[in-house]
Amino acid sequence: MSAAREKSPQAGPRWTSLRLRLVVVFALVALTAAVSASGIAYWLNREAVLTRTQDAALNSFRQEMQNRAATLPPRPTQAELQAAATQMAAGGNPGYSVLLVDEREPGKPIAATSDVDTLTLEDVPRELQGAVNRRQKVTEANEFPYHLYWVRISPRDKPSLVAGTKVIGGGPTGYMLTSLEQERDDLNSLAWSLAIATALALLGSALLAQAAATTVLKPVQRLGDAARRLGEGKLDTRLRVSGTDELAELSRTFNRTAESLEKKVADMSAREESSRRFVADMSHELRTPLTAITAVAEVLEDEADNLDPMIAPAVHLVVSETRRLNDLVENLMEVTRFDAGTARLVLDDVDVADQVTACIDARAWLDAVDLDAERGIMARLDPRRLDVILANLIGNALKHGGSPVRVSVRPVDHELLIEVRDHGPGIPEAVLPHVFDRFYKASASRPRSEGSGLGLSIAMENAHIHGGDITASNSPEGGAVFVLRLPLDVSRAADGDDEGDGGVRDAQEGGDK
Template sequence: MRAPAWLPMPVRRTLRVLRRYFRMGMRRFDRFVAPARREWRRSLQLRVVALTLIASSVLVGAFGFFVAQRSANILLNRAQDEVESSMQSKLRYAASQLSVHLTALEPRLQNTVDITVNALADDDPAESGGSVVSIRADQIPGIQAVTSVKKLDTSGLITRDLIKAVSGDGKVAEQVRTAEVNGKKIKFLVYGSPVPTNFGHLELYYMVPLTTEDSAANQIRTTVLVTGLALVILLGVVAGLVTRLVVLPVRDAARTAQRLSAGLLDQRMKVTGEDDLALLAASFNQMAANLQRQIVRLEEMSRLQRRFTSDVSHELRTPLTTVRMAADLIFSEREDFDPAVARSAELLQAELDRFESLLTDLLEISRFDAGFAALDAEHADLVPIVKRVADRLTGLADRVGVTIELRVPDEPVIAEVDPRRIERVLRNLVGNAVEHGEGRPVRITLACDEAAVAVTVRDHGIGLKAGEERLVFNRFWRADPSRARQTGGTGLGLSISAEDARLHGGWLEAWGAPGEGAQFRLTLPVRSGDRLVAAPLPLIPRDRALDSEEAGR
């Protein structure tokens, strides 16, 4: 996102620099967390343990906080009850001591106040962190406030709000405050109450340290924290062990499945016990055994089928040769026969050619199936090969009214290929395009780059339906089943072409759309044995891509 144009140039430069550093930081962060993210995606055990730890930490933390808070409240309530009871007794004692004075002008009133505070504080060693007693008489001139601990600053304990509640409202008030005693910060529970006297308003403040309660609350919190932490760790260990019991058989099943997919059909899982996992392992082994039997049976049937095809093809060669010799003789003398017999001789010759082509294709397929097909690769120029295929099919194209257009480079296109096989592939592709071209031009395009060479054959005939671009390479598959078997090829041409392309380490792909024709693309590596990554020509025709863009506009 660019900075707005109305911002000053220095500001925009600063924003660009900040954005650049931000992107660099995000990339470094991604590289840093990438291993953890990858491990998180791959490990089921890690996810289960992590989620268990998170959930248990939240639950144990909430429960521990509730227990600690509840315990602290119970301790505070108990301290409040004790202080309130002690406050009542101290209030009665102070009232009885001060009741001997009838006016505030009596000279011994201050002395009585001092004696009363000292008496109330006799059992309260404030210097060691005990309770503190204080009497205030702000509304009576001449009487000074007295505190049992002379060096203690009570301004932080006896606040204005507390004084207002006690002196103004005339009721007992309390609060919790913190003060420093002997260099230590101590939390106090402060109670304040008016003292009933005959000469005016006095206030008694009783401050009790909550050291014991705080210590007990801290111990409870520590105990809850340690117990909760131990419980969370225990839950994590238990979750890890339980998950491991489930994950290990699943991993064993995955490894066994990988070995089975690699062709090691004798691999089986270890069955231990009689639980659900053992049942899973036994079922998996049973499935693997059934698959092995089926695969072996299918391989045997395929082997027999290939052998049957090869044997039949070879056995038919001998009678076909004899029939071919007789048919050639009859065909050469057809001008001396009646027209009907001459026509029969021509049909016989044509069908023998077709039958011989079928036998040749069957023998080639059997060689591919048996793994005997060999690549006789050499450095060849593909331009004359493409032109030679186009020239040989010109007669067929003229008969069906199709024009063959060539788009080949002017310079040579050298690749390490088997020229015989490549010419056969191109002959099949161009021949099919001409037969299905519906009288429209067929375009052959040749292009290359540093790593690959590609040839596309484009027709504008009936095209292919969705999904048929994969079926066209099946053996004996026909795009139009309703067409008579006397037209078209043997149904093996594209299958053999696909095998030839794979033998070169290349691709043979198809594209088509109903009513828009089809395009086949042959892609080969420039150097034999190299791995293909991309093709120099697109599979979808450029004219179709342009039409789609115009329709979208």
């Protein structure tokens, strides 16, 4: 593993998606509330302002119609009509323009306006004129034949109120026009004020949301960091707990869980270390008597031809089982070194084709193995451990597969690929995931066999210490295929590894041969 450390997630942006969602929700709630309140306030103020101005103007106009227009003589002159219109406009509060319409003679209407630039008969909507001049039927519910009507208009983008009525019992028809521009300006100012208030409320809600999110998310972030450290193996990680809320209770639960996990891992580690020490000590202690037994067995094997024919098979069995026991002890010691992290690589530059040939020749497999390897493929690795890997893979193929076993070697993208293929029945699909497990045997009906169930496991451990891997599969044409992948230069792959299986040493330094 490289000495470079992976960048911690804490170094990234602290603006998490949860924080963003909280701020957005707060902002939307505040915006909805502010817009609703501003809309209601604007509508209520608008109606209040317009209604007040409108009622004042209509009441004043009605009063002026009764005081001045109703006192005009029948069929007034133009001058009289003009004077009345001027007096009505002058006495109106608020100020407005007045238009009076009457008949000097039948069929000859006359009109007078207080301000010809503001109000003429053409400025009065026809619908309003029709409603004003339309005589209503007098009933108990309707005491007067004519009523006061009004309408809001906006000629030339100038909001105005136009009203009209007719003097009951004979008299002129009067129209009034008053400007609503001041009210419009006041309402626009109110709208701007409400918009600014809404924006300030939105900004305030965002700040409050940020503060609330920080208050809520900081404990969650601490909990996430603690869980990350716990996942990295720092089992002594604990959280500082303050308060009595749900987050505090969650922190207490985390601390209890971490404490329980640390205790269980410590117990398991202690048991595992004890088991590992037991296996190592047992293997070491077995070597001395086993060496003596092996020497005796070899002597017996040399004398087997001179022994009683009834005893010779037993001697051969003892010799075979002694060698098997010796191999098992050596494998157990190798596994123990891997588990203890004391296995080391002793690197050297080797010609892979020569190394594979030497492995096959040393075990007298030349007639059963078909080698496809070009000379000159150089790799920097541990030749002893490569020999162990090849011996286990090829031996497994010869034992459980079918001859010939084909071994091909080729470099691919700074990697060394060694493929071992047999021509047997292949590996059952249920067995494939377990072929590299320790002490695993495919046939449960034959728990005792020549193998110990450690060969492929040791091969995989040796591949891992090189920074490589082994995969097992079945060929479509039949037979099992094991593919070993190793870096062409193990020293680069293992440079700076402070967590490996004991590290790397150069061949000149020596090693655990």
